[in-house]
Amino acid sequence: MARRYLAIAATSALVERMFSIGGNIVTESRNRLDPKTVKKTVLLKSWKIKELKELEDNFQSSANNRWVRFIIH
Numbered sequence: 898m899a900r901r902y903l904a905i906a907a908t909s910a911l912v913e914r915m916f917s918i919g920g921n922i923v924t925e926s927r928n929r930l931d932p933k934t935v936k937k938t939v940l941l942k943s944w945k946i947k948e949l950k951e952l953e954d955n956f957q958s959s960a961n962n963r964w965v966r967f968i969i970h
Contacts (some may be wrong), residue, residue, distance in 0.1 A: 918942050 918939050923930060930938075 914946075915939060915943065918946075 919935060922938050922942070923935055
């Protein structure tokens with residue numbers, strides 16, 4: 898019963914993703930990076946991830962469209 902009412906749902910909120918990306922960039926061996934450099938790197942990486950997801954979605958939709966055209970003809 899406690900799990901039902903006290904469980905926290907998993908989420909992929911933008912803020913959580915940014916912290917995750919930042920954690921992958923700022924490691925023990927790279928702990929002296931300038932905060933501006935970290936901010937720019939996180940931003941660039943997030944743009945790249947978004948771009949890759951959009952490319953994947955476009956590829957999936959075009960592959961599905963080709964399959965539908967193949968079935969119709």
